[in-house]
Amino acid sequence: MTYIQLAYGDLVLPALLVVMDSALSLALQLKLERQLAIATVRMVVQLVLVGYVLTFLFAVVSPFWTALAAFIMVLFASREIVVRQKRRLPGFWSYGLGAACTLLAAGTVTIFSLLTQLHPEPWYHPRYALPLLGMILGNTMTGISLGLDVLTNGLMRERAAVEACLALGGTRYQALLPVLRDALRNGFMPTINGMAAVGLVSLPGMMTGQILAGVEPIDAVKYQLLIMFLIAGGTGLGTLAAVMVGGRLLTDNRHRLRLDRIGAERAG
Amino acid sequence: MLTVIALTRLHISASFELKDGECIALQGPSGVGKSLLLRSIADLDPNEGTVKLDGMLREAMPAPLWRKQVTYLATEPGWWADTVEEHFSRWDYAIPLVGRLGLPPSCGTWPIQRLSTGERQRLGLARALMLRSRVLLLDEPTSALDSNSTANVESVIAECMSNGTSVVWSTHDSAQAHRVGSRLFVMSSGGRIEEHQP
Numbered sequence: 357m358t359y360i361q362l363a364y365g366d367l368v369l370p371a372l373l374v375v376m377d378s379a380l381s382l383a384l385q386l387k388l389e390r391q392l393a394i395a396t397v398r399m400v401v402q403l404v405l406v407g408y409v410l411t412f413l414f415a416v417v418s419p420f421w422t423a424l425a426a427f428i429m430v431l432f433a434s435r436e437i438v439v440r441q442k443r444r445l446p447g448f449w450s451y452g453l454g455a456a457c458t459l460l461a462a463g464t465v466t467i468f469s470l471l472t473q474l475h476p477e478p479w480y481h482p483r484y485a486l487p488l489l490g491m492i493l494g495n496t497m498t499g500i501s502l503g504l505d506v507l508t509n510g511l512m513r514e515r516a517a518v519e520a521c522l523a524l525g526g527t528r529y530q531a532l533l534p535v536l537r538d539a540l541r542n543g544f545m546p547t548i549n550g551m552a553a554v555g556l557v558s559l560p561g562m563m564t565g566q567i568l569a570g571v572e573p574i575d576a577v578k579y580q581l582l583i584m585f586l587i588a589g590g591t592g593l594g595t596l597a598a599v600m601v602g603g604r605l606l607t608d609n610r611h612r613l614r615l616d617r618i619g620a621e622r623a624g
Numbered sequence: 625m626l627t628v629i630a631l632t633r634l635h636i637s638a639s640f641e642l643k644d645g646e647c648i649a650l651q652g653p654s655g656v657g658k659s660l661l662l663r664s665i666a667d668l669d670p671n672e673g674t675v676k677l678d679g680m681l682r683e684a685m686p687a688p689l690w691r692k693q694v695t696y697l698a699t700e701p702g703w704w705a706d707t708v709e710e711h712f713s714r715w716d717y718a719i720p721l722v723g724r725l726g727l728p729p730s731c732g733t734w735p736i737q738r739l740s741t742g743e744r745q746r747l748g749l750a751r752a753l754m755l756r757s758r759v760l761l762l763d764e765p766t767s768a769l770d771s772n773s774t775a776n777v778e779s780v781i782a783e784c785m786s787n788g789t790s791v792v793w794s795t796h797d798s799a800q801a802h803r804v805g806s807r808l809f810v811m812s813s814g815g816r817i818e819e820h821q822p
Contacts, residue, residue: 516702520748523666524755526690534704610667611687 360570371612392440413482421484433458433497440501443508446617461594462492499591500598503543508618509537509603518613528607543595626759631673633664636815647791649756649805658794662761666696695757699764701748722750726773726804741768760791
């Protein structure tokens with residue numbers, strides 16, 4: 357397996373493309389140059405740091421450091437879920453639900469693939485565990501945040517319908533079912549669309565990376581298929597858990613709709 | 625008999641008894657808390673106090689079972705499916721009642737979207753009446769209806785009452801309150817109810 361190594365100097369010329377974007381923004385008065393500069397600096401710093409952190413983790417192969425890195429990734433994912441909500445769940449649950457469901461879904465699916473398909477030695481080897489977790493986490497996070505967003509907004513919008521069903525003696529599950537279905541459908545949709553378009557519209561980043569690193573395309577495809585199946589499983593599990601628990605949190609044991617538990621709508 | 629003792633929700637507080645076949649007309653300015661009271665009796669919002677049906681505490685039974693016996697009907701009833709008949713467990717059983725409320729049997733296939741406010745109100749009432757509840761909590765059930773449809777609704781409810789159903793009927797129409805109510809309650813801005821002579 358051979359690949360063309362890059363030196364930092366090799367990146368100078370491509371980086372000029374970003375400078376070109378800034379120039380365009382200035383010329384057309386798009387006022388994007390500041391945002392573009394910040395985003396570029398963030399990207400460079402974050403990726404270089406991650407490079408060094410991964411180098412360290414791969415060198416020590418410690419269960420403690422691997423678990424800590426995984427935990428920090430889950431924390432960032434749950435923060436991202438909360439930020440994407442137009443309306444937030446109450447108190448602890450605003451972060452807790454997203455974190456618990458991402459951890460449950462992405463963690464289970466990652467460990468499942470490590471133990472049954474990849475068999476690295478040791479099984480928690482960060483070279484396998486962390487990239488896998490990262491890819492599954494990103495997609496699970498999107499599913500959960502979309503699902504929860506549709507759930508809370510749907511309950512606000514369909515309040516009269518839900519309460520009509522409750523008033524006629526429906527259980528909270530019966531009353532919420534149309535909104536729950538909607539939320540689950542929305543949570544799954546990006547994954548389904550992604551699976552349908554992959555290979556035709558886009559070549560996935562991981563597969564491209566492996567091919568650039570000298571892996572035979574058909575071997576890279578097998579890895580990509582594994583990842584896509586894991587993503588589908590993780591997103592399904594995570595979205596289902598988040599939407600069902602979210603539905604329970606927004607009702608109570610007397611089968612009442614408790615929209616008072618949703619925070620006020622945030623601007624933007 | 626429905627017994628309400630010190631039922632409290634936000635600023636409202638109420639105690640009364642409602643015998644079988646009796647109708648309480650509930651009046652009071654807009655925003656005073658009439659809907660809150662009706663919703664609290666049906667246990668649709670968190671509330672405190674004691675509510676019993678024939679001496680049985682509502683907490684002693686699952687909330688869905690309570691609401692099948694003590695049924696709240698909102699002024700603008702909600703709809704969760706696309707067509708009218710999907711909201712009824714047996715649409716064919718509901719057709720005679722829907723006819724008495726002035727709607728054709730074919731309205732079962734009508735999309736909810738094309739119903740007028742008045743049609744929604746009458747179909748919402750029909751849907752609630754199909755439960756044959758012991759107590760009906762009607763929140764301005766004729767606010768969007770013309771005088772003919774209002775008379776139809778009043779006669780259908782009167783028939784339910786003659787079969788033993790009790791009713792709390794919130795209305796802004798004083799003439800209607802006197803027509804339908806065997807007792808008249810007025811809610812003041814403090815959220816208290818006072819019984820007036822009809």
